Amino acid sequence: xxxxxxxxxxxxxxxxxxxxxxxxxxxxxxxxxxxxxxxxxxxxxxxxxxxxxxxxxxxxxxxxxxxxxxxxxxxxxxxxxxxxxxxxxxxxxxxxxxxxxxxxxxxxxxxxxxxxxxxxxxxxxxxxxxxxxxxxxxxxxxxxxxxxxxxxxxxxxxxxxxxxxxxxxxxxxxxxxxxxxxxxxxxxxxxxxxxxxxxxxxxxxxxxxxxxxxxxxxxxxxxxxxxxxxxxxxxxxxxxxxxxxxxxxxxxxxxxxxxxxxxxxxxxxxxxxxxxxxxxxxxxxxxxxxxxxxxxxxxxxxxxxxxxxxxxxxxxxxxxxxxxxxxxxx
Amino acid sequence: xxxxxxxxxxxxxxxxxxxxxxxxxxxxxxxxxxxxxxxxxxxxxxxxxxxxxxxxxxxxxxxxxxxxxxxxxxxxxxxxxxxxxxxxxxxxxxxxxxxxxxxxxxxxxxxxxxxxxxxxxxxxxxxxxxxxxxxxxxxxxxxxxxxxxxxxxxxxxxxxxxxxxxxxxxxxxxxxxxxxxxxxxxxxxxxxxxxxxxxxxxxxxxxxxxxxxxxxxxxxxxxxxxxxxxxxxxxxxxxxxxxxxxxxxxxxxxxxx
Amino acid sequence: xxxxxxxxxxxxxxxxxxxxxxxxxxxxxxxxxxxxxxxxxxxxxxxxxxxxxxxxxxxxxxxxxxxxxxxxxxxxxxxxxxxxxxxxxxxxxxxxxxxxxxxxxxxxxxxxxxxxxxxxxxxxxxxxxxxxxxxxxxxxxxxxxxxxxxxxxxxxxxxxxxxxxxxxxxxxxxxxxxxxxxxxxxxxxxxxxxxxxxxxxxxxxxxxxxxxxxxxxxxxxxxxxxxxxxxxxxxxxxxxxxxxxxxxxxxxxxxxxxxxxxxxxxxxxxxxxxxxxxxxxxxxxxxxxxxxxxxxxxxxxxxxxxxxxxxxxxxxxxxxxxxxxxxxxxxxxxx
Numbered sequence: 077x078x079x080x081x082x083x084x085x086x087x088x089x090x091x092x093x094x095x096x097x098x099x100x101x102x103x104x105x106x107x108x109x110x111x112x113x114x115x116x117x118x119x120x121x122x123x124x125x126x127x128x129x130x131x132x133x134x135x136x137x138x139x140x141x142x143x144x145x146x147x148x149x150x151x152x153x154x155x156x157x158x159x160x161x162x163x164x165x166x167x168x169x170x171x172x173x174x175x176x177x178x179x180x181x182x183x184x185x186x187x188x189x190x191x192x193x194x195x196x197x198x199x200x201x202x203x204x205x206x207x208x209x210x211x212x213x214x215x216x217x218x219x220x221x222x223x224x225x226x227x228x229x230x231x232x233x234x235x236x237x238x239x240x241x242x243x244x245x246x247x248x249x250x251x252x253x254x255x256x257x258x259x260x261x262x263x264x265x266x267x268x269x270x271x272x273x274x275x276x277x278x279x280x281x282x283x284x285x286x287x288x289x290x291x292x293x294x295x296x297x298x299x300x301x302x303x304x305x306x307x308x309x310x311x312x313x314x315x316x317x318x319x320x321x322x323x324x325x326x327x328x329x330x331x332x333x334x335x336x337x338x339x340x341x342x343x344x345x346x347x348x349x350x351x352x353x354x355x356x357x358x359x360x361x362x363x364x365x366x367x368x369x370x371x372x373x374x375x376x377x378x379x380x381x382x383x384x385x386x387x388x389x390x391x392x393x394x395x396x397x398x399x400x401x402x403x404x405x406x
Numbered sequence: 407x408x409x410x411x412x413x414x415x416x417x418x419x420x421x422x423x424x425x426x427x428x429x430x431x432x433x434x435x436x437x438x439x440x441x442x443x444x445x446x447x448x449x450x451x452x453x454x455x456x457x458x459x460x461x462x463x464x465x466x467x468x469x470x471x472x473x474x475x476x477x478x479x480x481x482x483x484x485x486x487x488x489x490x491x492x493x494x495x496x497x498x499x500x501x502x503x504x505x506x507x508x509x510x511x512x513x514x515x516x517x518x519x520x521x522x523x524x525x526x527x528x529x530x531x532x533x534x535x536x537x538x539x540x541x542x543x544x545x546x547x548x549x550x551x552x553x554x555x556x557x558x559x560x561x562x563x564x565x566x567x568x569x570x571x572x573x574x575x576x577x578x579x580x581x582x583x584x585x586x587x588x589x590x591x592x593x594x595x596x597x598x599x600x601x602x603x604x605x606x607x608x609x610x611x612x613x614x615x616x617x618x619x620x621x622x623x624x625x626x627x628x629x630x631x632x633x634x635x636x637x638x639x640x641x642x643x644x645x646x647x648x649x650x651x652x653x654x655x656x657x658x659x660x661x662x663x
Numbered sequence: 664x665x666x667x668x669x670x671x672x673x674x675x676x677x678x679x680x681x682x683x684x685x686x687x688x689x690x691x692x693x694x695x696x697x698x699x700x701x702x703x704x705x706x707x708x709x710x711x712x713x714x715x716x717x718x719x720x721x722x723x724x725x726x727x728x729x730x731x732x733x734x735x736x737x738x739x740x741x742x743x744x745x746x747x748x749x750x751x752x753x754x755x756x757x758x759x760x761x762x763x764x765x766x767x768x769x770x771x772x773x774x775x776x777x778x779x780x781x782x783x784x785x786x787x788x789x790x791x792x793x794x795x796x797x798x799x800x801x802x803x804x805x806x807x808x809x810x811x812x813x814x815x816x817x818x819x820x821x822x823x824x825x826x827x828x829x830x831x832x833x834x835x836x837x838x839x840x841x842x843x844x845x846x847x848x849x850x851x852x853x854x855x856x857x858x859x860x861x862x863x864x865x866x867x868x869x870x871x872x873x874x875x876x877x878x879x880x881x882x883x884x885x886x887x888x889x890x891x892x893x894x895x896x897x898x899x900x901x902x903x904x905x906x907x908x909x910x911x912x913x914x915x916x917x918x919x920x921x922x923x924x925x926x927x928x929x930x931x932x933x934x935x936x937x938x939x940x941x942x943x944x945x946x947x948x949x950x951x952x953x954x955x956x957x958x959x960x961x962x963x964x965x966x967x968x969x970x971x972x973x974x975x976x977x978x979x980x981x982x983x984x985x986x987x988x989x990x991x992x993x994x995x996x997x998x
Binding site for chain 3: 223229
Binding site: 451454455456476477478479480481483484485487490491493494495496497500504505507508510538560 | 674879882883885886887889890892893894895896897900935939940941
């Protein structure tokens with residue numbers, strides 16, 4: 077068995093175990109036998125309400141969004157050829173936050189149910205602005221990154237400005253929405269985003285070899301018969317949608333998009349055909365564990381997954397960093 | 407004063423240079439040749455102390471280079487890397503002035519003597535007119551000349567080149583080779599990794615042939631570039647005849663079966 | 664006699680004019696910052712003929728704040744320049760060493776745990792900043808002598824993410840802390856007094872001098888590791904010295920004013936667009952540009968949303984980001 081396959085299987089097993097744990101822990105602890113009974117509708121004690129209504133959709137949402145953010149980050153890092161790149165660099169987070177706050181200030185507050193749509197639109201709009209501005213001259217990874225920083229900071233400045241001047245109570249609910257948590261997310265959220273995210277991820281996996289060719293540099297890639305500009309636009313659009321749609325339901329889980337690709341790269345190396353699936357598993361695993369721990373750690377308080385992904389993920393990442401050779405930079 | 411390698415072991419994790427003992431004569435123009443992956447570049451980097459040997463000793467001009475400070479190495483040996491990084495926002499003149507860095511104090515303030523060396527280097531490679539253009543705006547051949555000028559401005563007794571003619575068209579290839587020969591005539595010891603065996607035989611006074619991390623042979627082009635060597639080291643059948651212009655050995659491959 | 668090439672002369676004139684403009688901007692920013700503030704009856708005219716009230720306001724409240732703004736611009740700008748140079752990464756900034764987030768963590772710990780509270784919030788912020796910097800440094804291999812720019816970047820991001828997550832964790836536990844720390848995490852110099860200002864400014868001049876000494880090394884590292892070594896500047900030494908410089912400057916700044924991320928990341932880019940890629944020119948240019956930007960931001964932060972004061976970091980981004988965007992969109996010479 078090849079090494080990437082072995083690592084993939086270990087991660088998959090870990091993910092399934094983590095999902096079972098995620099179903100078991102929370103305000104009410106549920107034994108494994110009851111979980112199995114409930115899921116498979118067997119005889120014996122069941123916990124239909126807690127598992128099917130609350131924990132199952134939430135756990136599945138953690139899997140899908142974690143995987144999406146990780147994949148988005150891996151694609152953006154490859155396109156920008158920069159290890160510090162993440163969905164944040166193409167403006168997703170700042171755009172989503174600014175759009176949500178503007179909707180409060182300008183429209184006098186939209187119903188909470190519309191916030192995901194507003195956030196996704198804001199994220200996509202910011203990414204579109206960045207790409208169009210970067211296209212004024214021939215696009216290059218360096219310019220794209222710098223324009224991304226500039227647009228991101230402009231949006232962040234707008235967010236800070238609104239925060240300082242606005243009435244705190246109007247904006248506190250929308251802000252909580254954006255802090256990266258799966259609290260109170262249910263089937264309706266899952267149903268709204270999962271089909272789209274799964275399709276997008278499938279397309280990305282099909283296109284993964286193109287990332288490997290683009291990494292050779294645009295001249296080489298063109299020489300290998302690729303329409304680099306078009307491929308870059310397509311992949312960037314996919315990465316943008318993955319991140320923006322995920323952010324719209326679970327808020328900003330910044331660490332996943334940045335670190336899951338690096339963790340995957342340290343585990344299996346840089347070829348994207350293996351990197352993308354492994355990054356996807358790492359991202360899902362991180363968010364599921366963080367969400368479960370957030371419910372179990374301090375009884376009575378929910379700690380948001382955004383916080384715990386970093387608290388669990390960062391030490392693991394440092395461990396990998398210290399024990400593995402880093403691939404030479406291109 | 408020559409470059410002496412004594413039982414050198416060197417290289418990265420995947421690749422090893424094994425027990426290389428070699429003396430590169432002073433004021434020679436030595437070409438390092440051999441098939442891909444034979445250790446030419448590793449050998450060059452070890453001489454320049456860009457790679458610390460795992461065993462053995464490199465002596466340059468009578469001094470063990472492992473005892474020198476990085477700056478002292480740079481005052482003796484200049485290197486043109488195979489793929490120099492082109493920094494953004496730097497003019498040709500600035501780039502060439504960096505060649506003076508090993509001779510300057512830490513702030514890099516230029517003296518009149520530095521200015522003269524920089525101007526001379528620009529003139530030697532005939533890019534005085536490009537002095538205030540950005541390096542990133544230049545064509546491949548112009549860029550290579552700018553980096554050559556930097557190496558010339560460094561003004562060291564030993565100059566090393568790692569495949570200086572790769573990716574250049576034929577005119578620039580011979581320009582670079584002629585410049586190397588001129589440097590050699592002015593009294594410098596020149597060591598170059600070269601791909602083209604006929605070019606190596608034409609320009610070099612000495613040829614070092616590497617094979618699988620070891621020294622295969624070392625001597626004058628006439629004695630080293632032979633049909634037997636081509637078949638055993640490179641695995642090609644070829645005939646060797648005298649270059650009609652210079653009389654040096656020239657390679658013409660035969661049909662391979 | 665040596666002839667000066669025409670291109671050289673024109674570049675010299677442009678550079679001289681830019682430098683004059685920059686100094687002018689610093690002066691205007693300083694005067695404007697001094698002449699505005701909560702007491703609107705103390706204005707520009709009082710700078711030259713102050714009465715007793717104006718003298719008190721100017722010397723006790725406004726002067727320390729104005730000087731602090733300028734020093735923040737210098738310290739953060741140079742820290743960012745050094746980090747971008749040694750990592751050869753345009754996205755590098757003091758935030759990537761985890762310094763900003765480490766300082767926030769120190770502060771949060773001071774509020775949550777009584778043991779740390781006794782140390783005092785400000786000292787805890789400094790300790791946090793340096794602790795994070797040292798940890799990042801250790802992960803990058805700085806103590807083993809084989810430091811690596813990629814490890815430095817990735818290690819710093821991990822340390823920063825972890826620290827900030829712990830800070831947010833403490834918010835979750837106690838609401839009151841959230842209020843005092845959140846305000847601080849935006850970056851703020853509203854209540855700054857002379858003791859903090861002096862601590863900040865004590866590092867600015869040594870920082871500029873150290874950066875000048877390292878500037879030629881930064882130039883050589885830009886040519887790549889092998890080329891830098893070939894020219895006599897061991898890139899590992901450059902990496903080490905540059906990291907220490909950036910950690911000290913950023914750590915002191917963050918401990919006084921909180922994390923102002925924009926300045927460290929963007930001011931070096933602005934300077935590079937205006938003055939080119941030679942670090943011997945970039946160091947003074949970044950110092951001037953950083954000071955000018957922060958002085959103007961300080962003045963505007965008092966005026967723009969009066970009577971509330973806006974955080975200086977947000978205002979700096981509000982002025983600087985569109986300018987940066989315009990330059991980034993127009994810039995040539997990529998790839």
